[in-house]
Amino acid sequence: MKYFILLITLLLASCTTMLVNPVDTSHKINHICIERNPNVTVDDFLSIIEALINEHSITTSIYDSKIPNDCEFYLTYDAAEAWDFIFFLVSAKLWLYNHETQIGFAQYRLKNGGGLDLNKWTSVEGKIRKLVDQLLVHH
DSSP, rough: OOOHHHHHHHHSOOOOOEEEEEOOOOOSSSEEEEEEETTTTTTTTTHHHHHHHHHHTOOEEEEEESSTTTTTTTEEEEEEEESSSEEEHHHHHHHEEEEEEEEEEEEEGGGGGOOOOOGGSSSSHHHHHHHHHHHTTOO
């Protein structure tokens, strides 16, 4: 019986990892250009990122391929989802640059598809909010 309880505990344990390298306070960010990633099919992912960055009093604009000349700070991203009765976010990465230099990074990863962890069905916004808030913690 105790092995069964141990097994259930392990299956229900958090299977989520987050890694964040926040942007240093020396960077005064007023505007971030975001490169649209056409390979990301997660619903509303780009608009969620944009809204969450705006909550830090930072304006945003979207570009498609070539970084506009007036973009001092720009963000690229990637994300993937899986299916378990509904689609849910399994990974996301955000890279923030000052010109060509990476100044911040944030990653969310749901290990092994989340298993029995019910938090895997948390909204995309709920998962990404933590990443953006930690990435821009000083802004």
